[in-house]
Amino acid sequence: MGSIPSPGTSPSNLMDEPLNFCSNCGASVALTIPPGDHLPRFVCRTCGTIHYQNPRLVLGCVPVWEDRILLCRRAIEPRRGYWTVPAGFMENGESLEQAAARECQEEANASVEIGSLLAVASVTHASQVHVMFRARLLDPEFSAGPESEAVGLYREEDVPWGEIAFPSGEFTLRRFYADRKAGREDYHFTVLDRPLKR
Numbered sequence: 001m002g003s004i005p006s007p008g009t010s011p012s013n014l015m016d017e018p019l020n021f022c023s024n025c026g027a028s029v030a031l032t033i034p035p036g037d038h039l040p041r042f043v044c045r046t047c048g049t050i051h052y053q054n055p056r057l058v059l060g061c062v063p064v065w066e067d068r069i070l071l072c073r074r075a076i077e078p079r080r081g082y083w084t085v086p087a088g089f090m091e092n093g094e095s096l097e098q099a100a101a102r103e104c105q106e107e108a109n110a111s112v113e114i115g116s117l118l119a120v121a122s123v124t125h126a127s128q129v130h131v132m133f134r135a136r137l138l139d140p141e142f143s144a145g146p147e148s149e150a151v152g153l154y155r156e157e158d159v160p161w162g163e164i165a166f167p168s169g170e171f172t173l174r175r176f177y178a179d180r181k182a183g184r185e186d187y188h189f190t191v192l193d194r195p196l197k198r
């Protein structure tokens with residue numbers, strides 16, 4: 001996934017991160033429930049700044065070229081060697097569609113036109129929301145970006161179903177093909193509340 005800052009911090013394991021120091025004043029923080037709140041937060045012991053942690057958005061798309069879709073084989077952990085639709089963390093200032101298109105550019109050097117909303121997965125165990133669109137590959141030019149070891153176009157019967165990296169990706173692809181068979185473009189919701197079994 002393109003915008004992962006470093007190996008090990010990926011959509012599948014980016015839980016709420018421990019925080020030791022206040023980014024406002026540098027003093028240490030304590031995990032405590034602020035007055036009027038109902039959940040523990042990291043609160044600065046010196047300046048009182050409350051450091052909220054909230055879910056992150058992961059944006060992706062299913063790029064289509066004729067009867068094939070573009071998939072990327074991950075070059076980084078977790079799930080290195082497994083296949084994924086191009087997807088990654090949304091950046092500040094982006095729209096959903098811009099983030100999805102950028103991830104595709106970064107991971108597969110592929111230009112897409114983002115289409116209809118396809119899937120929204122609440123990945124509660126990782127405090128993430130994955131939003132996936134359909135997309136049209138503008139031309140069949142692509143190559144592996146730094147976080148992919150291979151990129152290819154696949155027909156439905158050639159999709160490596162047993163080697164899809166993340167449950168949200170499999171959900172997305174299953175719904176994509178079911179809708180295509182039915183001649184429609186619906187959007188679909190799911191909740192994924194368990195980490196992958198290894």
Ligand SMILES: [Zn+2]
Nearest residue numbers: 022025044047
């Ligand atoms: Zn502080």
